Amino acid sequence: MTDVLARLRALQQGDLPTHGGSTLAYVYDSGLAEADELGRQALALYGATNGLDPTVFPSLRTLENDLVAWAARLLQGGEAVGTVTSGGTESILLAVQTARDAAPGIAQPSMVLPSTAHAAFHKAAHYFGVRAVVVEVDEATYKADPDAMAAACDDTTVLVVASAPSYAHGVVDPIPELAAVASARGIRFHVDACIGGWVLPYLRAGGVEVAPFDFVVPGVTSISVDLHKYAYTPKGASILLHRTAGLRRPQYFAHADWPGYTMLNSTMQSTKSGAPLAAAWAVVQHIGDEGYQRLARTSYDATLRLADAAEAIDGLSVLARPETTLVALRSDERADVFTIADEMVARGWFVQPQLSFRGQPASLHLSMSAATAPRLDELIAALQAAVAQAQAAGPVQVAPELAEAAKAIDPALLDDAAFDGLLEIAGLGSGETLPDRMAPVNALLDVAPPRLREALLIAFLDRLMRPS
Numbered sequence: 001m002t003d004v005l006a007r008l009r010a011l012q013q014g015d016l017p018t019h020g021g022s023t024l025a026y027v028y029d030s031g032l033a034e035a036d037e038l039g040r041q042a043l044a045l046y047g048a049t050n051g052l053d054p055t056v057f058p059s060l061r062t063l064e065n066d067l068v069a070w071a072a073r074l075l076q077g078g079e080a081v082g083t084v085t086s087g088g089t090e091s092i093l094l095a096v097q098t099a100r101d102a103a104p105g106i107a108q109p110s111m112v113l114p115s116t117a118h119a120a121f122h123k124a125a126h127y128f129g130v131r132a133v134v135v136e137v138d139e140a141t142y143k144a145d146p147d148a149m150a151a152a153c154d155d156t157t158v159l160v161v162a163s164a165p166s167y168a169h170g171v172v173d174p175i176p177e178l179a180a181v182a183s184a185r186g187i188r189f190h191v192d193a194c195i196g197g198w199v200l201p202y203l204r205a206g207g208v209e210v211a212p213f214d215f216v217v218p219g220v221t222s223i224s225v226d227l228h229k230y231a232y233t234p235k236g237a238s239i240l241l242h243r244t245a246g247l248r249r250p251q252y253f254a255h256a257d258w259p260g261y262t263m264l265n266s267t268m269q270s271t272k273s274g275a276p277l278a279a280a281w282a283v284v285q286h287i288g289d290e291g292y293q294r295l296a297r298t299s300y301d302a303t304l305r306l307a308d309a310a311e312a313i314d315g316l317s318v319l320a321r322p323e324t325t326l327v328a329l330r331s332d333e334r335a336d337v338f339t340i341a342d343e344m345v346a347r348g349w350f351v352q353p354q355l356s357f358r359g360q361p362a363s364l365h366l367s368m369s370a371a372t373a374p375r376l377d378e379l380i381a382a383l384q385a386a387v388a389q390a391q392a393a394g395p396v397q398v399a400p401e402l403a404e405a406a407k408a409i410d411p412a413l414l415d416d417a418a419f420d421g422l423l424e425i426a427g428l429g430s431g432e433t434l435p436d437r438m439a440p441v442n443a444l445l446d447v448a449p450p451r452l453r454e455a456l457l458i459a460f461l462d463r464l465m466r467p468s
């Protein structure tokens with residue numbers, strides 16, 4: 001047994017560190033060792049339970065109702081109900097599915113999204129046959145434009161979407177104005193607070209000025225908030241809230257017309273582990289309101305300080321002033337952000353490259369965890385050094401003929417051999433080993449149109465995921 005565990009630990013050596021504050025995307029670290037230990041023990045305690053049927057595991061019902069009540073209180077939903085899901089994507093998928101199924105008379109439903117909405121809405125569009133109508137955001141602020149959103153609504157619109165805040169830029173859309181647009185037309189309005197929903201209420205409680213974004217705004221019908229981000233719980237937990245039980249009804253699925261048990265599901269999963277739910281409950285109880293208020297303030301202050309420090313680095317700037325705990329950084333023409341990201345990795349820090357998009361420059365995303373705050377000076381020094389090094393090296397040059405070719409390729413016409421060749425050119429080879437430096441790969445992807453980026457990445461994943 002110890003031998004097998006040792007092998008797991010050895011395999012983990014190649015992973016990004018989940019704790020210690022040096023990873024600024026994917027993982028969120030409270031820095032509270034006791035909360036982590038509690039989460040681990042709760043996971044172990046509940047690993048074999050099944051949330052398929054809350055009548056036979058009544059403890060899971062209690063835990064879920066407790067967590068939903070907590071979130072409803074935070075997000076000012078007087079009569080709100082909700083569901084604990086496996087993550088932000090599942091919460092969003094369910095919000096879209098529910099809106100679609102609440103309007104069975106609309107044969108070809110659509111939803112209106114700002115261009116900054118999370119990719120999960122496009123996944124929902126793909127899965128559920130809901131057309132995504134994408135609306136440009138304000139060029140200067142990266143926020144949704146209520147007039148343009150209103151103009152995009154029509155008789156087929158089943159959902160309007162906004163973010164609090166957006167993942168890529170960390171800005172909060174004008175929720176009251178957008179809610180008015182949706183409710184004037186009787187359309188559901190989802191606020192994606194996956195990453196901000198456990199931060200903004202605590203910042204507000206701590207005296208930070210926070211524009212209304214939750215159920216206090218009339219017309220907001222559902223909100224998603226992830227526990228496995230800024231509630232610092234183990235992975236696999238998010239909440240989807242609906243303003244009323246009536247609005248939630250179409251989310252539920254039952255099937256009695258087969259020979260087995262009557263299936264009754266609130267989520268996309270049927271058999272589901274109670275472990276992430278129990279762990280989330282335990283961590284939330286342990287950290288508590290005061291703890292979250294402190295953690296939110298710590299991360300927010302560190303984010304603002306980082307933004308100021310980045311602005312002071314020659315050649316670096318923020319895309320938008322942070323409103324929560326996220327910041328996006330861009331570089332001027334002397335360096336490319338992909339090289340900066342590689343230089344950060346070389347210095348022990350992970351920041352997340354974001355490709356250029358609709359005229360917006362490529363950038364680096366940083367999600368600030370509370371555990372990073374005590375190491376902020378170190379992070380800033382690494383950033384200074386990484387930028388200087390990237391400027392000395394100069395931006396990665398993509399051969400102009402390659403960039404031209406990338407624009408002309410129709411991915412629908414490529415076969416497996418063609419993808420093999422393209423992946424080789426992109427430096428992603430057979431997928432067996434990843435390149436040390438990702439900048440050349442990212443620079444090449446960056447000149448490709450989104451459809452080609454997607455096709456290449458899928459081809460890459462397809463080759464990566466083969467049994468050994």
Ligand SMILES: *Cc1c(COP(=O)(O)O)cnc(C)c1O
Pocket residue numbers: 087088089090092118120163165166167192193194195226238
């Ligand atoms: C993280 C995130 C999501 C998706 O959540 P997952 O837990 O990764 O599925 C959706 N929206 C926003 C704004 C997010 O930050």
